[in-house]
Amino acid sequence: MCPGRAKGRGRRRGQRWITEIPEKRRFEPEGTSATEAINLSFEELEAIRLVDLLGLQQQEAAFYMGISRKALWNDLRSARKKVASALVYGLGIRITGGNYALRGEQRSQSQEQIPEMQSQDRDRQNDAMAPGCGKEEKMALLEKEAERMEELLASVKARMNALKFEDD
Numbered sequence: 001m002c003p004g005r006a007k008g009r010g011r012r013r014g015q016r017w018i019t020e021i022p023e024k025r026r027f028e029p030e031g032t033s034a035t036e037a038i039n040l041s042f043e044e045l046e047a048i049r050l051v052d053l054l055g056l057q058q059q060e061a062a063f064y065m066g067i068s069r070k071a072l073w074n075d076l077r078s079a080r081k082k083v084a085s086a087l088v089y090g091l092g093i094r095i096t097g098g099n100y101a102l103r104g105e106q107r108s109q110s111q112e113q114i115p116e117m118q119s120q121d122r123d124r125q126n127d128a129m130a131p132g133c134g135k136e137e138k139m140a141l142l143e144k145e146a147e148r149m150e151e152l153l154a155s156v157k158a159r160m161n162a163l164k165f166e167d168d
Helices: 042-053 058-065 069-089 115-129 135-167
Strands: 016-018 037-040 092-095 100-102
Touching: 016 042, 016 058, 037 069, 042 058, 042 069, 042 100, 058 069, 058 135, 069 092
Parallel strands: 016 100, 037 092
Antiparallel strands: none
16 A cells, blocks of 8 residues: 555545535434434435425436435435335344535635635535536526425325324
8 A cells, every 4th residue: 555545445535525414314203212323414315305306307306406316316326225124124224424514604705805716616616506507507406396396295295184184
């Protein structure tokens, strides 16, 4: 092994863009102890959210997270395997850690910045939403996410109505 190089294979894992930190970060089946859980990273959860929940193509999801399609596939495959293991073997799921940046997170700015610097910061914050893409691509991604959320909301409302009529 080369001096000064850490153990491990390949390149260092790059940072991924995620949309949010989930409010609930632990799920466990009835009757399990807190130690019986698998760890799912925030990036793995984001990959599942984008591909399986929102229905984005892997290339779109990879672009949205600012990574290659192969890196997204690795995260997605790992996340699906962990979730499947938890379900089959009755383990909890703990969502924690990883190497990520929160989309839209604003950096603290000094009040004494010159206008050019403030403009550059605004551009960086806009690029944080979907690194490397133009306004049209960002709008298309947001529209697709909003469309999927509307579909999910309609599905939930339909299930609520079905429950209301079951009681009658």
